[in-house]
Amino acid sequence: MSAPAPRKRGGAFRRFAAVFTKELIQLSRDRLTFATMLFIPLVQLLLFGYAINTDPKNLPAQIIMQDDSAFARSFVSALAATGYFNFSGTARSEEEADHAILANKAQFLIQIPANFGRDLVRGQKPAILVVADATDPTATGGAVAAINGAAASAFSRELVGPLARLQQSPPPFDLRIQKRFNPAGRTQLNIVPGLVGTILTLTMLIFTALSVTREIERGTMETLLAMPVRPVEIMLGKIAPYALVGALQMTIIMLAAIILFDVPIIGSVLLFVALTMLFIIANLSVGYTFSTVARNQLQAMQMSFFFFLPSMLLSGFLFPFRGMPVWAQRIGEILPLTHYMRIARGVMLKGAGVNDLSFDILALGAFTLAAMGLAVARFRQTLD
Template structure:
């Protein structure tokens, strides 16, 4: 055997070549699996369009049933003001309390409004009569916007009706004023919150699943045995397997960012380059976690189950679906570990608020630590023998 052949396979250059061999192999396999390839492009777009347009956390025009037992002009004024708020749409006029109850129970109406008999007379007498508004609060977020609109309504609704002698019945203005600036999203549009968040969840799901399957697939197909008998080490295998998906993740990110900007009108207030760099970090993060799962699972089904087990808390505790600060402390601690939590802060911060790197230091650090931990586990878990 020649000395040249003995020196073969050593050093950094050789290690790079082995990584490259793995990278090319994965790329070819990826390209050949047409359906998977199509899903990787199609799924993020479909999800973005579907959820971006569909989800609205501040619903308007909610069906409202009214039970009117008074015939004073105040009733008309009040109902007109409710309608004008855009939250309420009077769709039913109930004849009795029983019917009002039925409309709410059957879900036909989200709100019930009961204006008692002699409302106008009592109002004029200064007896502070009550209008009853019944909200179907089974889904609190569906009604909260409308309920808070009602609060503002009561102060001024009858100003025009109460003129002259009865003007004293009007609410008196507070001696001071509170000004609210809805910064970063003045119109309170849900999509400005949802679309950047979707980028995080879509990247989590697709990146996680594709790498989670990568090692288990080799074990199931029996190719791992010959791969292990070749002079290639776990780090080279891992990096070679992850790299093609960084490209795919980058492609998905580009598609989502483009759609966010041109279709949904989400601004990019901050630095786009930094956003892309941190998104790549997030992509690698998810790939490392997926890869770790694939070294633990013994078949593809298990790998899928692990991915979903990890994906659900990401979805629910990261602040994507529900407000992060609404969770109890222990849940916030759990959420603080998850990479999606930090990525959501980054992506919303940069796109909507124009956050700089200094503002996001902690989130970047947390994400990097998580990624390194996942990679270390993956390399340690990777079975170099068949034992």
């Protein structure tokens, strides 16, 4: 055996280069990490750059038109001209309009009372009622300001000749703006229900995302697969305990919401609990699906973040959903958090019921079933 050669100068660099090369090779083999590194900045850039608009326009509004005078029509077109409103429909009754706002189909209701034109001309100061869904104060702030502006100049064309005397300030009618559900515009009322969903998404995803990969990494999967147990049984058995954990989390968050932040539950508590459980199961199923696809626990974690990031950004939690471009809204509609966000805000703040939320409930249910179906199909019953 010869004595080891004396260390050459520059040896440190060579050893650094050895580690560097090895890391590069390993990184190039790990495609998911690579994709994460490209995907996350790209998504953030696109979302923050294009999708996020805290002053959304084109908000769905419904009109309860009880007058057919030229004044009424002018007022509506003046509102339309602001660009903030998209008159999606005309409600025939107040109940219908209420449903539209509870079901999240309309953010504004504008009621023009009977004989509005006649009363206006008579100088009786008729009142226009504007109901704004203020659960998300950021989303409605701009539009409310625009209504006031439009009202001031709405009738400049009609109020000529003998009626010119009415063209004065204050305007010849009353504008009553009712910020429903959150009259004080407290952001907490909007954020807390969203937080329930966001926290549950992250924790539930990660719990189950690790469940199958952990068995594979620890080698216990081989024994489990050799035993007479079916994939559906394994899946349900793994999801169920975390549903209990989720129920506990929900209780803690809700107690904090009520005690610390003074957020009410206006609707049915039972409905809220039931739908939150549905949402918890939806997320557990997604996590479990990741778990059947990922090869190790790190990959499962990465997939969870892949899912969590758009959930947080595109669900309407951080930014008004209606302020996002259509492509971002489309992606958002796929995510369970988007639907849960509507459900949570609807039940807690607006007192919405099953009928009002049927679309979001069905979407959550369909999503859960699809995720579970995929997981069972993906579950490898053999080691092939």
